[in-house]
Amino acid sequence: MMVIRELALDELGLAAAIDVTEDGTVVLEQRRVAIEARAEEWHRPPRTPERWGAFVAPWLMFIPSAGCALGAFDADRLVGIATLRRDVRPGIDQLEALFVDRGHRRTGVASALVAEVEQRARAGGARLLYVSATPSESAVGFYAARGFAPTPDPIPELLALEPEDVHMVLGL
16 A cells, blocks of 8 residues: 655655656657657666765755655655645745656556645645656656646746756646
């Protein structure tokens, strides 16, 4: 049985056990609110502990004051993680990260994590939930199916961090 719960700061390193490997043959590009597909083979390799550290470091900075991390557990194993960063702009929260283990994709883990993030953002007074999606058909398709849509006005500092991503918002 899968359990979703808030992670303590000292549990964030458990994310290093998540297998993020993925492959594809299409890359999506955002042109304002239009999404264009182009054929391109791509591979996301396993993350090293050092590479995971680059993700965890910013979480440690915003979670204590303005956010949370949610973990999806299959028994004792972390199989998914989502982080919520509050108030990136007034009334706008950010789904800052979402990772699901390769062996647990398409099983409802991502949907359960995002539903909990949405609920917490709504309860905190956010009107919009912002996400910078990996430009893959699977990621953008997942968010679009949940009601997210490309934004014509990406938040400049988030766009600068991930200019290749598809920047999307969900009305809460």
